[in-house]
Each structure stands twice: as C-alpha cells, then as structure tokens.
Amino acid sequence: MKYETLNDTQIPKIGFGSARLGGRFVGGILADRSHDEFFLAALRSALNLGYIHFDTAELYGGGHAEELIGRAIHESGAMREKIFVTTKIWPTHLAYKNVLRSCENSLRRLQMDYIDSYLIHWPNPLVPMRETFRALNQLVKDGKVRHVGVSNFDVKRIKEAQSLSETPLFANQVPYSLTRRSHAKDGTLEYCQQNNMLLTGYTPINHGHIAVEQTMQSIADAHHATPHQIALAWLVNQPRVIAIPMSFNPSHQKENLDAADIELTPAEMNQLNQLG
Numbered sequence: 001m002k003y004e005t006l007n008d009t010q011i012p013k014i015g016f017g018s019a020r021l022g023g024r025f026v027g028g029i030l031a032d033r034s035h036d037e038f039f040l041a042a043l044r045s046a047l048n049l050g051y052i053h054f055d056t057a058e059l060y061g062g063g064h065a066e067e068l069i070g071r072a073i074h075e076s077g078a079m080r081e082k083i084f085v086t087t088k089i090w091p092t093h094l095a096y097k098n099v100l101r102s103c104e105n106s107l108r109r110l111q112m113d114y115i116d117s118y119l120i121h122w123p124n125p126l127v128p129m130r131e132t133f134r135a136l137n138q139l140v141k142d143g144k145v146r147h148v149g150v151s152n153f154d155v156k157r158i159k160e161a162q163s164l165s166e167t168p169l170f171a172n173q174v175p176y177s178l179t180r181r182s183h184a185k186d187g188t189l190e191y192c193q194q195n196n197m198l199l200t201g202y203t204p205i206n207h208g209h210i211a212v213e214q215t216m217q218s219i220a221d222a223h224h225a226t227p228h229q230i231a232l233a234w235l236v237n238q239p240r241v242i243a244i245p246m247s248f249n250p251s252h253q254k255e256n257l258d259a260a261d262i263e264l265t266p267a268e269m270n271q272l273n274q275l276g
C-alpha cells in the first residue's frame with residue numbers, strides 16, 4: 001500500500017467508501033437495519049484485507065453507516081490509532097451549535113472519542129463559513145477532531161476556509177475519476193497539491209462503470225490488472241490524490257486495495273490522460 005504523508009499523518013492511498021452502507025433512499029436517506037449482517041460482513045472483510053481509512057458521513061444511512069463502521073472496527077479489536085476515520089457534516093448543520101452537536105452524534109455512533117478527519121460535506125452559502133470554522137477550531141482544541149477539511153469546494157471557497165481554519169486544511173473531497181475530471185481542469189487539483197492538501201477522489205470508478213476500450217485494456221493486460229484497478233491506479237499515481245472506492249464485494253475490495261501498488265509509467269499516465 002502507498003501512503004500520503006501530511007501534517008504528521010500517514011493516510012493510505014486507497015480508503016473505503018460507504019455512501020450506500022446501512023440506508024435506503026425514501027425522499028432522503030434513511031436508516032435501514034434489515035441488511036446489517038450483509039454490511040457488517042463487508043466491513044469485516046475490508047478490515048481483514050487491511051483497509052484502515054473509512055470514509056463516511058452523518059448523511060449516509062441517516063447515521064447508520066457511522067454506527068456500522070464503528071461497530072465493525074470496535075468488534076475487530078483494531079487499535080484506534082491504527083484506523084483513520086473521515087466523516088462529514090451535512091450543510092444544514094453548519095451553524096456553530098449544530099456543528100458541535102453533529103460531531104457529538106457522529107462520535108457516539110462511531111463509538112470513538114475523536115474523528116481523524118472532519119469535513120464540511122457541501123458548502124452552504126446561507127451559513128457564514130466563519131461560524132462553522134469557529135466550531136471546527138474549537139473541536140480541534142478539544143481533541144475531538146484531528147484534522148479539518150472540506151468537500152465539494154472550489155478554489156475560491158478553499159481559500160476562504162484556509163483563512164478561517166487555525167490548523168492546515170487537510171483535504172478537499174471531490175468527484176475525480178478518468179470520466180470526471182472537472183476538478184483537475186478548473187485548477188482545484190493543482191491548488192491542493194501546491195497547498196499540501198489531499199484531493200480525495202470520490203466516485204473514483206464511476207459507480208463501477210468503467211469504459212473499457214483498447215488503450216485501457218492494453219494497459220490492464222500489461223499489469224495483469226483489471227480496468228477498474230487501472231482507473232484507481234491512474235488516480236493514486238498522482239501526488240496528493242487518494243481515492244475512496246466503495247465495495248461490499250470482498251474480491252472487488254481486494255482488487256481496489258491492490259490497485260495502489262500498480263506503478264504506471266509516465267507513458268501510460270499520458271495515454272490515460274488522453275482518454276475522454
């Protein structure tokens with residue numbers, strides 16, 4: 001496994017996404033406990049394979065994703081300091097008191113006493129960012145949050161967040177994959193790289209639908225890999241980029257984790273860059 005190291009923290013290039021864990025969509029995401037055994041088995045398999053970064057959010061499964069992740073980690077007996085948990089505050093909870101309450105709720109559901117990386121899930125122009133960061137700075141001082149970050153932010157908003165955060169912004173989580181590159185084109189990726197911040201690529205394998213044409217297949221064959229692995233390798237071969245594919249299938253989970261070890265040549269990176 002390859003890692004990124006920043007702000008004295010090592011984080012693996014591949015983490016575990018959890019958007020569909022523990023919930024169902026009924027005019028909003030609600031907890032659904034009827035598949036808990038399936039999801040817990042998927043989490044156990046991920047932990048056994050060596051996943052240590054779990055990405056979640058108070059939104060996912062109406063909070064139940066955090067509960068399942070917390071339970072699986074707790075029951076695995078893994079040492080807390082060996083695990084890295086990212087969770088996110090929903091944009092309607094960005095006022096000072098709401099951030100503090102959301103954090104307490106996430107910690108309770110995760111059965112943890114600190115969050116490794118706490119992100120603003122989406123910007124909310126109706127709440128002054130200053131107010132949100134007053135709460136986030138407080139949570140860092142109180143030891144409840146190790147690193148703060150953002151998600152779905154453009155460069156203008158990242159700069160505002162940086163000016164308000166008392167600790168270096170850790171990550172910006174955005175859609176990034178071979179098929180979705182708007183954040184590379186608009187300068188967000190370059191800004192993160194220059195400012196020592198992670199760009200965490202979400203939906204990194206396009207919900208499992210990778211276009212497999214000749215170039216992709218030849219590169220996959222050359223590395224005895226699958227096209228999904230090459231799509232992930234293309235991401236994590238870029239500096240300061242990590243990816244958080246979601247899979248509940250143990251063989252996909254292993255494939256995705258192993259993708260971090262694929263070294264693409266500069267020529268292969270160029271060929272993949274040309275794919276539309």
Ligand SMILES: NC(=O)c1ccc[n+]([C@@H]2O[C@H](COP(=O)([O-])OP(=O)(O)OC[C@H]3O[C@@H](n4cnc5c(N)ncnc54)[C@H](OP(=O)(O)O)[C@@H]3O)[C@@H](O)[C@H]2O)c1
Binds near residue numbers: 018019209244
């Ligand atoms: N910050 C945000 O606003 C935001 C938004 C969206 C997502 N996210 C985060 O990013 C994570 C990942 O994004 P995503 O869930 O949207 O999409 P994704 O990871 O690109 O795709 C997930 C789908 O791909 C399939 N899959 C996974 N590995 C595979 C493989 N090796 N071969 C074939 N199929 C494979 C999975 O099915 P199987 O289970 O069958 O493997 C699943 O259906 C989310 O879970 C969430 O944590 C964040």
